[in-house]
Amino acid sequence: MRxxxxxxxxxxxxxxxLHNCVPMLFADVxxxxxxxxxxxxxxxxxxxxxxxxxxxxxxGLGKRPQELVDEKYRxxxxxxxxxxxxxxxxxxxxxxxxxxxxxxxxxxxxERGKVSAKPVEVPYCPRCSKHLPDRFLQGRxxxxxxxxxxxxxGNKRACGKMIASMRDxxxxxxxxxxxxxxxxxxxxxxxxxxxxxxxxxxxxxxxxAEVVRRVEETFRDIPEVTLTRDTSWGIPLVESxxxxxVYSWADSLLAKISGAPEELWxxxxxxxxxFLGMDGVPFYxxxxxxxxxxxxxxxxxxxxxxxxxxxxxxxxxxxxxxxxTGIWLKEALSVLEGDFWRFHIYYTYARAEKHADFRWERxxxxxxxxxxxxxxxxxxxxxxxxSAGEVDRERLGNIRASFAEVDTAGAFRRTLELxxxxxxxxxxxxxxxxxxGCFIPRIAERALRRLEGSADRIxxxxxxxxxxxxxxxxxxxDERRDRQTLQEEVTNLRADSLCVCPINLKEQ
Numbered sequence: 001m002r003x004x005x006x007x008x009x010x011x012x013x014x015x016x017x018l019h020n021c022v023p024m025l026f027a028d029v030x031x032x033x034x035x036x037x038x039x040x041x042x043x044x045x046x047x048x049x050x051x052x053x054x055x056x057x058x059x060g061l062g063k064r065p066q067e068l069v070d071e072k073y074r075x076x077x078x079x080x081x082x083x084x085x086x087x088x089x090x091x092x093x094x095x096x097x098x099x100x101x102x103x104x105x106x107x108x109x110x111e112r113g114k115v116s117a118k119p120v121e122v123p124y125c126p127r128c129s130k131h132l133p134d135r136f137l138q139g140r141x142x143x144x145x146x147x148x149x150x151x152x153x154g155n156k157r158a159c160g161k162m163i164a165s166m167r168d169x170x171x172x173x174x175x176x177x178x179x180x181x182x183x184x185x186x187x188x189x190x191x192x193x194x195x196x197x198x199x200x201x202x203x204x205x206x207x208x209a210e211v212v213r214r215v216e217e218t219f220r221d222i223p224e225v226t227l228t229r230d231t232s233w234g235i236p237l238v239e240s241x242x243x244x245x246v247y248s249w250a251d252s253l254l255a256k257i258s259g260a261p262e263e264l265w266x267x268x269x270x271x272x273x274x275f276l277g278m279d280g281v282p283f284y285x286x287x288x289x290x291x292x293x294x295x296x297x298x299x300x301x302x303x304x305x306x307x308x309x310x311x312x313x314x315x316x317x318x319x320x321x322x323x324x325t326g327i328w329l330k331e332a333l334s335v336l337e338g339d340f341w342r343f344h345i346y347y348t349y350a351r352a353e354k355h356a357d358f359r360w361e362r363x364x365x366x367x368x369x370x371x372x373x374x375x376x377x378x379x380x381x382x383x384x385x386x387s388a389g390e391v392d393r394e395r396l397g398n399i400r401a402s403f404a405e406v407d408t409a410g411a412f413r414r415t416l417e418l419x420x421x422x423x424x425x426x427x428x429x430x431x432x433x434x435x436x437g438c439f440i441p442r443i444a445e446r447a448l449r450r451l452e453g454s455a456d457r458i459x460x461x462x463x464x465x466x467x468x469x470x471x472x473x474x475x476x477x478d479e480r481r482d483r484q485t486l487q488e489e490v491t492n493l494r495a496d497s498l499c500v501c502p503i504n505l506k507e508q
Contacts, residue, residue: 001271004264005031005043008276009093009252012047012072013057016079018327018341018358022309025345026408027275028085032438033403033411044259045080046091047073051248052133055233060491065233069094079329083338084441091259093251099235101258102246105295106227106237110186114294119182120226125171131183131230136173139166152279160279161214162222183230185244186237190290191223197289200304204406210278211306215285225250225287253288257299265292268300273406278308307406309349327358331476335469339440340367346439350413364466371443372459374420379450379458382426389425392418396428399435412439419447426451 007027010020024045031043049069058068069092077090091098109115123132134150141153143161149172153159169178198219203211227250228237234245257265264270274284284306292299332341344363347370382389395418402411415435418424424432430451437444449455481489 001034002040002264002267002269003031003034003042003271003273004256004260005034005041005273006256006275007043007045008280009046009048009255010076011051011053012049012069012076012092013054014072016072016076016329018329018332018345021080021083021085021329022345023275023277024080024085024087025083025342026307026309027273028087029346029408029411029438030273030275030403030406032086032441033435036434036438037400041088042260042264043086043088044091044256045085045087046089046255046259047076047093048248048252049073049092049094050234050245050251052135052229052231052233055231057491058233061488066094075330079333082333083329084342089259091255093248093255098255098258102235102251102254103237105254105257105291106186106246106250109188109291109294110237112296115186115188115227117184117186120185120187121180122183122185122230123169123171123178124181125174125176125178127174127176128171131181132171132178133229133231136171137166137169137178138172139169142167152282160281162218162282185229186227187224188227188287188290188294189224190286191219193290193293194219196293197286197301197304200289200302201285202303202305204305204307206409207278207306207308211281211285211308214278214281215306218282218286222282222286225290249283249287250291253283254291256288257292265299268302270300271303271305273305273307275307275309281306281308305406327473328477331473331480334476335472336464337442339443340371343367343371343440343443346408346412347416350409350416360466360470364464364469368463370416370420372461372463375443375447376458376461378420378422378424379429379447381422382424382429383451383453385426388427388430390427391431392425392428396431396435399432403435403438411435415439 005027007024010016014020027043027045031041034041047069054069055065058065061068073092080087080090093099106115110117123134123137124130125132125136136149138147138149140146141148141155141159141161141163142165143163144153144155144159146153146155146159148155148163148166150163153161153163170176171178198212198215201212201215202208225247227247228244229247230243231245232243234248235251236242236245238244276284285304289301289304292301327341344358344366347366348357395414399411399414399418402414415432419429419432419436430448433444433448433451436447443458446455446458450458
């Protein structure tokens with residue numbers, strides 16, 4: 001069977017954190033399992049490099065946008081490799097081939113009348129004397145009343161709906177009340193494609209009803225999507241109008257097409273698995289398939305599965321790079337190998353927690369109890385047993401069934417219970433290690449070598465100390481922050497406080 005597996009694309013302007021990896025890690029598990037059973041898999045991820053946030057963060061740092069994303073790309077890719085994320089391709093939306101693909105794709109839609117250029121009411125700040133891309137419009141969500149920015153509610157936990165017009169809109173940069181002025185933009189009607197899309201939208205059992213509800217609501221509330229924005233850092237559709245570029249969501253969604261072999265998208269039998277945050281459901285469930293159907297180039301929207309993950313928070317609070325609150329990959333991987341962080345993500349979700357709330361004490365207790373003690377002891381007992389024993393086909397079959405249903409939490413829970421079971425046989429462990437390796441590949445490989453008699457231990461035998469780890473980790477984060485210039489500090493604070501981008505220091 002053929003699979004296209006994709007994870008949500010991280011913005012390449014930020015410090016990469018563990019929370020950025022959650023969709024990629026869930027996609028990675030599925031891709032590894034599908035490959036192990038002989039399926040044809042193409043796992044695509046990449047960096048979302050365009051849009052107003054990148055442009056203004058670069059400006060706040062005194063850099064050109066391309067310079068900023070090049071720098072972040074060089075920093076991020078090695079960290080993802082250290083996390084064991086087994087992508088077949090990691091794309092970039094600033095790649096010239098992708099930019100030409102998007103430009104040609106949308107220009108052809110315009111020529112065929114599927115996209116029109118028409119006046120759209122967009123926010124204008126009289127104090128800044130500029131039209132505002134939606135990331136710089138601040139107000140209140142008309143659905144839940146929360147403070148939000150742009151075209152989607154920022155309350156990802158409780159709402160996350162797309163917004164046609166917010167309440168009490170003002171400029172996020174200066175606080176001035178905005179005016180709405182007509183400005184020509186390219187618009188794609190999406191409501192004509194609803195009946196062709198809805199029968200194919202699916203999810204796992206836990207999220208099926210919520211995913212369908214959010215897609216239906218989007219079709220109801222947002223009958224058309226504006227495909228261009230007033231920002232110069234992006235893909236211009238008309239050379240003479242470089243201040244108007246492709247909406248970064250449309251840009252990054254089309255990268256799923258430009259970055260994959262064409263036959264995957266032309267084959268109606270290809271299973272398409274999209275791993276994303278819940279806030280991405282309206283875009284992956286409505287905008288991307290609508291673009292493909294509008295193009296009429298034979299792209300299939302069948303077997304369209306959206307697999308959202310919840311928000312990762314840090315000790316009860318939201319991750320924030322400026323305050324050092326969160327698990328940042330560079331420092332995290334300096335104190336522990338990537339498999340321990342992978343274990344934390346899967347273990348937390350396997351416990352059916354609504355949000356993965358990271359706590360150092362709970363993290364270390366689980367690692368010490370289940371891995372350093374539980375897995376080590378289980379393998380040691382099996383190696384010392386007089387015979388390999390019988391293979392537990394039933395339990396292994398249940399694990400594979402969970403994988404096949406894309407029930408990652410259930411597959412992890414059953415796999416972990418099996419490999420730390422005091423009575424598990426060596427024969428069963430030998431077959432279970434490749435399944436465990438989908439989650440924690442390096443640890444599973446060491447355990448397999450131990451079972452085969454070519455290694456003494458899986459771990460060094462010392463339990464982790466949460467106090468020691470936390471102190472070492474925080475010292476590295478503080479060291480990074482101490483190296484920041486005043487300009488970088490203000491940029492980070494501004495970006496975090498507004499959820500958008502900083503202004504240049506010279507403008508203050």
